[in-house]
Amino acid sequence: MKSEFDLDPFQEALFLFCGRCRDRIKALYWEGNGFVLLYKRLEQGVYQWLRTDAEARRITLQQYRWLG
Numbered sequence: 001m002k003s004e005f006d007l008d009p010f011q012e013a014l015f016l017f018c019g020r021c022r023d024r025i026k027a028l029y030w031e032g033n034g035f036v037l038l039y040k041r042l043e044q045g046v047y048q049w050l051r052t053d054a055e056a057r058r059i060t061l062q063q064y065r066w067l068g
Helices: 055-058 059-067
Strands: 014-018 023-028 035-041
Touching: none
Parallel strands: none
Antiparallel strands: 014 023, 023 035
């Protein structure tokens, strides 16, 4: 993540990843002594995923809640 996105995975940040099918997401978060990995798959429908890196860096708390 650091080399590709110029972000430090050990800082206070939540990293979200979406697959090509857009029916599942993974979240990665550093908790101080290890990473927490969350995985969610939708039974129906797809996520409205962000289109550019700039959009991804500006996700709001409300937009994050909508992913759940």
